[in-house]
Amino acid sequence: MGIGGRPGLSAAVAEAVIPINQAIPLVAVDVPSGLGVDTGECTGMHLRADLTVTFGTHKIAHLADPAAAACGAVELVDIGLDLPDAPVEALGEEDVARLVPRPRPDAQKYTRGVVGVRAGSTTYPGAALLAVAGANAGLAGMVRYVGSAADTVKQHHPEVVGAGRVQAWVVGPGGGDEAARHLAEALEDDVPLVVDADALQHVSGPLPQAVLTPHAGELAAMLGLERAEVEAAPLRHATAAAERFGCVVLLKGRHTVIAGPRVRVTTAGTAWLATAGAGDVLSGLIGSLLATGLSPYDAASVGSWLHGAAATLASGGGPITATGVARAIPAVVRNLAVRHWET
Numbered sequence: 001m002g003i004g005g006r007p008g009l010s011a012a013v014a015e016a017v018i019p020i021n022q023a024i025p026l027v028a029v030d031v032p033s034g035l036g037v038d039t040g041e042c043t044g045m046h047l048r049a050d051l052t053v054t055f056g057t058h059k060i061a062h063l064a065d066p067a068a069a070a071c072g073a074v075e076l077v078d079i080g081l082d083l084p085d086a087p088v089e090a091l092g093e094e095d096v097a098r099l100v101p102r103p104r105p106d107a108q109k110y111t112r113g114v115v116g117v118r119a120g121s122t123t124y125p126g127a128a129l130l131a132v133a134g135a136n137a138g139l140a141g142m143v144r145y146v147g148s149a150a151d152t153v154k155q156h157h158p159e160v161v162g163a164g165r166v167q168a169w170v171v172g173p174g175g176g177d178e179a180a181r182h183l184a185e186a187l188e189d190d191v192p193l194v195v196d197a198d199a200l201q202h203v204s205g206p207l208p209q210a211v212l213t214p215h216a217g218e219l220a221a222m223l224g225l226e227r228a229e230v231e232a233a234p235l236r237h238a239t240a241a242a243e244r245f246g247c248v249v250l251l252k253g254r255h256t257v258i259a260g261p262r263v264r265v266t267t268a269g270t271a272w273l274a275t276a277g278a279g280d281v282l283s284g285l286i287g288s289l290l291a292t293g294l295s296p297y298d299a300a301s302v303g304s305w306l307h308g309a310a311a312t313l314a315s316g317g318g319p320i321t322a323t324g325v326a327r328a329i330p331a332v333v334r335n336l337a338v339r340h341w342e343t
């Protein structure tokens, strides 16, 4: 199929090529015909490739779902083009290694940053444990927990302490009816914060220091849409939400979208990560990165990449639990250090 096609195949072309596409493996050159190259959307009939070979740089359709899913494996071939900044980017391992905070030789726990978690409820005490597990992967200097699961949290994570000063908050995982209060209390401190899960429904005005971390169902509820509408155009809706709420919006999914000053997409990860509590771990991890002083945009995109890489490492091709993902985070950072940091 040729250059310059618009999204959606005509009925006659679709009738001729889709049966072939369904019968034999397909390699696409640049993009499978019919996809929305600059939107990542699939608005009409299109081909699905097993492998897409593209040149110079990734286009939006290679990164943003649902188009990216129709590209199959994407192989980028550098042909030496001089390219302008891309509107959507995906962090690579080297970018993340550069951004991940590391302790200075003269560090003490408070200079590394303290992250506070206000999560869990009588219905979901486990979400508090999982958010704390993500926050307690060792990237910040200390983790505080405030909420109804304090005894359980301290039993499982003896390092974690109670209320006090923090450089960032995580609110919402498993918060249930307590989430509105958790959000209001966290906002009193005027520090950056991650707003996840049950706290998202209480966000109304602009929150310039926040990272919102909805899945498609939660973002749909925030925007008054159906979940399927968000899933059909994640890039568009994450960007609209970032503008509306005046902050970074991380829309979780197969390829997570981080909309902020610019847009990043996370391609690290595995479908085994679609497991209960994985999002709770992510919110804690991003909170710990915020506490170290990373900007909300970098904390969200680095956290999402580390989370995906931890899932891939823990999985090794097999099933994982959210607890296993949290446990693998330090090893991912260690691998970055070994491969990319000068001692």
Ligand SMILES: NC(=O)C1=CN([C@@H]2O[C@H](COP(=O)(O)OP(=O)(O)OC[C@H]3O[C@@H](n4cnc5c(N)ncnc54)[C@H](O)[C@@H]3O)[C@@H](O)[C@H]2O)[C@@H](O)CC1
Pocket: 123, 124, 125, 126, 127, 128, 172, 173, 174, 175, 176, 197, 198, 217, 218, 276, 277, 278, 279, 280
């Ligand atoms: N171990 C834990 O304590 C966990 C707590 N979690 C917390 O649980 C709360 C709710 O999170 P959700 O993402 O589930 O919230 P959502 O409100 O997005 O999802 C609930 C929706 O899923 C539907 N649903 C329930 N069971 C279903 C099934 N078997 N098949 C199809 N649809 C089904 C419900 O009807 C409802 O519409 C959050 O506070 C979250 O943080 C989750 O993160 C999972 C782990």
Ligand SMILES: Nc1ncnc2c1ncn2[C@@H]1O[C@H](COP(=O)(O)OP(=O)(O)O)[C@@H](O)[C@H]1O
Pocket: 215, 252, 253, 254, 255, 256, 269, 270, 271, 272, 273, 274, 275, 276, 277, 278, 279, 280, 281, 282, 307
């Ligand atoms: N098909 C998939 N492939 C890769 N990652 C996925 C896929 N589906 C979900 N994820 C990731 O799994 C996590 C699920 O989080 P979430 O939906 O909040 O679950 P929970 O509320 O149970 O914690 C997110 O980080 C999301 O990006």
